Amino acid sequence: MQKFSLLWLLVAVQLLLGCQSLMYPAQSQQGAEPATAQSGQSQGEILQCPEPVEVICAEPEVRVVEKVIERTLEKVVEVPVAKDKLVLGAVEKISIEPSGLVVESVVDTGAPTTTLRAQTLTRFERDGEDWIRIQLALPEVDGKAETSTIELPIKRHIRANRIGFPSQRRPVVEMNLTVGEVTHMVEVSLTDEGRNDIVMVLGRNFLKDAAVVDVSRRNIQGQPRVFGNK
Template identity: 65%
Template sequence: MQKLSLLWLLLTVQVLAGCESLMYPGQNRPDQPAEVMPPVESQDVTMQCPEPAEVICAQPEVKVVERVIERRVEKVVEVPVAKDKLVLGSVEEVAVEPPGLVVESIVDTGSPTSTLRVKKLTPFERDGSDWIRFQLVQSRKAEPVSVELPIKRYVRIERLGFDSQRRPVVELNLTVGHVTHLVEVNLADEGGTDLLMLLGRNFLKDAAVVDVSRRNVQGQPQIAGGK
């Protein structure tokens, strides 16, 4: 009886041992101390972050472009255009020789020749040449002055709204200011008007400049010889 009990005990122990091996295959049983792994020598492989470096960004290249804007400016230059020339207004006093009278004249830059308004034009012949006799009236109260001169030529004058006229041309000495020129003057039979003369370009050329905003700039003519 005791042998059977002992045998049963052994079987029980074997069975229990087999169960433990199934429960912890390749591992230590709970009652066994865990296998301690030998310490691994640590390598000084600590990864150190690089110290921050100061980064200086390059300045962008700046191209300076000079912009030049050309402006055309009218440069006003004062030119002494009246140097050695008369400055005349729109109306000037002119000495006419002969007969030596002073009359008011319109300064007419549009007329190629000068014109004198007279009365009683009478052509005649003297020594085989053509002459002209006329009367010049300085003012309505003055007595007319008779003048006789040789005819240089004739011109035909065309005027808008009027019939064309054939006028005799004579030579007269005209004085404005201190300047005297011998010029051709055509005679118009239109006496009695307020202004007896038109001073044309044949007197003005190379001698005078005209300021139409003024009148009587030169004043009384300075006739040579004290007249």
């Protein structure tokens, strides 16, 4: 009797387990289908690639801007003034050799050549060469006018152009000119035309590399040393 009851208990347990296995798989299969469908749908959405779209970028607008920069260049001219250079005023006293005559000269940085204005000029020939006799008017002494005469060979001729006057062919000689304590031999053009109060115009051929000019002053160098005298 006891064995029979145990057998029936085992049969009841097997039946009970069999019913649960038949019931739960269906439920689990039914409950899993929606999840599977949802997961399959989501995977399809993720894995599906979008169709390629052609993107056309607009070309950038290119503008050419021309800039013109104007620069004003300032030219700075430095004039070196050495210790051994003369400082001359607008007017200086000049000693002329070989006569030893002292005259007042206008210092003109715009004149290329020094010019001597004579009272009279006389050309003549000596030893087959062209010479010239220069007669200079001296300052009056006791109301008497005196002259000084210089004779020199003509080195060459130049053409002088003057504003308001016809061009003039001038003879050129070489002279020793002294300003202060400095003596230079330079070419001097001769003329017997012009103002009588200006005997000499000191040009750049004397001033070059030798002197600088202060136009606000006069007779800075004073009385020149006469050639041959100490």
